[in-house]
Amino acid sequence: MSLDFDSIQAAHERIRAHIHRTPVMTSSRLDAASGASLFFKCENFQKIGAFKARGATNAVFSLDDATARRGVATHSSGNHGAALARAAKLRSIPAYIVMPSNSAKVKVRAVEGCGARIVFCEPTEAARETTCADVIAKTGATLIHSFENEDVMAGQGTAAVELLEGIPDVDLLMCPIGGGGLLCGTAIAAKSMQPKIKLIAVEPANADDAAQSFRAGRVIRTEKKFTIADGLRTNIGAPNFAIIQRYVDDIVTVSEEAIISAMRTIWETMKIIVEPSAAVPYAAFVESKIDIGGKRVGIILTGGNVDLDALPWME
Numbered sequence: 315m316s317l318d319f320d321s322i323q324a325a326h327e328r329i330r331a332h333i334h335r336t337p338v339m340t341s342s343r344l345d346a347a348s349g350a351s352l353f354f355k356c357e358n359f360q361k362i363g364a365f366k367a368r369g370a371t372n373a374v375f376s377l378d379d380a381t382a383r384r385g386v387a388t389h390s391s392g393n394h395g396a397a398l399a400r401a402a403k404l405r406s407i408p409a410y411i412v413m414p415s416n417s418a419k420v421k422v423r424a425v426e427g428c429g430a431r432i433v434f435c436e437p438t439e440a441a442r443e444t445t446c447a448d449v450i451a452k453t454g455a456t457l458i459h460s461f462e463n464e465d466v467m468a469g470q471g472t473a474a475v476e477l478l479e480g481i482p483d484v485d486l487l488m489c490p491i492g493g494g495g496l497l498c499g500t501a502i503a504a505k506s507m508q509p510k511i512k513l514i515a516v517e518p519a520n521a522d523d524a525a526q527s528f529r530a531g532r533v534i535r536t537e538k539k540f541t542i543a544d545g546l547r548t549n550i551g552a553p554n555f556a557i558i559q560r561y562v563d564d565i566v567t568v569s570e571e572a573i574i575s576a577m578r579t580i581w582e583t584m585k586i587i588v589e590p591s592a593a594v595p596y597a598a599f600v601e602s603k604i605d606i607g608g609k610r611v612g613i614i615l616t617g618g619n620v621d622l623d624a625l626p627w628m629e
Contacts, residue, residue, distance in 0.1 A: 317464045317557065319506035322471040322499060325372040329469060332371050332404055336360050336473070338480055343583050348599050350606040353484065355477040358588050358618025362396040362424060364545075365473050365496060365616050366460070370397035372469030373458045374405055382407050385455035389413070389435075389442035391544055392421025393617055394460035399430030410455050412446045414438075418544065420621050439549070461495030462551040471499025477612050478507045485609040488595040490616055491515040491524045491565060492546040494554030500614065501561035512563045514604060516595045518543050519567040524550045528558065528565045542626055543573055545591035545617070566604060572597035574626045580615070590626070592616040 339354045357365035374386060385408030388398050395411040402409035409430040413422060414437035425432055435445040450457055458466065473496075478484060487504050491497045497515050504511050517524050518541040526534045533555050538547045550558070558565075568576075577593035579600070580586065592615045598604055 317467050317498065317502060319502060321464070321468045322475060322503050325368075325465070325468040326472040326475055328375050329368060329371045329472065332361070332375075332401070333367055334360050335476055338477055339584060339586070341584050344579070348606060350608065351610045353477065353481045353610070353612045354584070355473055355612065355614045356586065357473055358586060358592060358615050360617070362393065362400050363617055363619045364393040364397065365470060365614065366393040366397035367400065368472050369463075369466035369469035369495060369499070370394060370458065371401040371404070373463055373465040374398065374401035374407070376465045377456065381456055385409060385453055386458045387412070387446060387449050387453065387455040388458050388460060389446040390460055391417050391547070392424070393545060393619060395430070396421060396424035396428060398458055399425050399428035402430065403428050408453070408455065410449045410453060412442055412449060414442060418619070418621050420619055424619065461493030461548070462553055463495075467495050467499040467554075469499070470496040471503040473614055474500040474503040474612075475507070477614070478504060481610070481612060483610060484508060484511055484612045486512045486514060486606060487612040488514050488516060488598070489614040490543070490546055490591050490594040491517045491550070492521075492591070493548040494524065494550045494558055496614070496616065497562065498554050498557040501557065505561050513561060514598075515558070515562055515565045516598045516603075517546055517565065517567055518573060518594065519569055521547050522567045524558070525565040525567050527555055528562070531559070541573075542570055543591040543594055545589065546594065564604070566598050568594060568597035568601055568603060572600040576600050578627055587618040587620055588615050589617050589620045592618065
């Protein structure tokens with residue numbers, strides 16, 4: 315399979331019975347504050363509380379029976395792990411999830427709640443990959459990577475399909491970027507449905523490898539500083555970058571302060587819970603990183619899995 319709009323449409327059919335068609339919400343107060351018409355695709359209301367349910371479900375249900383019986387494995391700081399665990403449970407196959415030892419408790423509980431087997435590792439990319447490789451060698455499970463797997467990317471693109479089916483004539487579509495799985499699926503879906511749409515990704519300034527790579531025209535790996543947007547600490551995938559170069563119009567970065575401010579604004583104004591990673595696109599408006607005046611702007615709110623004992627404005 316090569317990732318294209320046909321594969322995204324096929325993914326939508328495959329996963330339809332297993333996911334929520336999440337609402338698109340608006341806020342007259344946020345419209346007034348931004349000078350634009352904002353349309354929030356609320357994946358915080360998705361199964362497992364994040365868009366990751368789409369890609370993981372598509373990947374698991376795309377496996378043939380013999381492969382599926384051996385189980386699936388991944389390494390994940392949380393949402394993809396929970397999504398893969400849930401999809402495996404739906405298909406009654408084993409799931410092995412490698413998680414960093416410092417993963418948020420809410421995300422560990424979500425993975426455990428779906429019956430997956432968790433293997434903890436040191437909180438480094440290298441440790442995650444080697445531990446996951448060990449698990450696969452022992453079990454024969456299939457690796458379902460959180461963003462480099464094309465079935466995962468196709469599933470993630472279905473959120474944009476739903477948004478643009480419901481909201482015509484969107485000028486600009488925005489989503490966060492970590493590894494790039496959501497952005498790739500979103501970009502292909504959006505440009506296929508509305509060729510003139512602009513696509514802008516946003517990432518924390520403390521984890522700006524995608525923005526650096528985009529400017530340089532080649533993949534740049536960076537050592538991540540701390541960012542509250544824990545879902546976006548990952549370096550961009552090489553196959554993802556090739557798609558992003560072709561379809562994405564810009565990548566901008568935002569400060570930690572803007573992310574926290576955006577998260578709080580969405581909570582207070584829209585009365586919904588979003589996690590820091592989901593607030594990152596709105597943070598671009600907080601810091602006036604892009605001009606959206608008078609535009610119709612779609613924003614994918616990626617998830618709502620927050621440790622309620624550690625809210626950033628309560629420290």
